[in-house]
Amino acid sequence: MNPNDIPPVFVMTVVTIAAAATMILRGPIGKALAHWIESWGGTNAALLAEARNGDPRRLEDFEQRLAGLEAREARVAELEERLDFAERMLAQTREPDRLQR
Secondary structure, three states, rough: HHHHHHHHHHHHHHHHHHHHHHHHOOOOOHHHHHHHHHHHHHHHHHHHHHHHHOHHHHHHHHHHHHHHHHHHHHHHHHHHHHHHHHHHHHHHHHHHHHHHH
């Protein structure tokens, strides 16, 4: 094969693959894929819309869950600080032992 023939072959390959992908994705496979992708955020959006427009108890439940989650995040942050402090204290007490040997 002549080296000058490679760019046209490459272009034709890309065009053929793009055309095949377009044909496949416009069919039932593409519709199923689109439906699957829409379902990723659909559940949360539907729950939020229902909470805003519907039952006030459900909104209160969401608010309680959010408050509980924020409290847990604060507790985890405090535990991380304590762990860092303990690691620093242990590192300070171990270094003199290493230097004496």
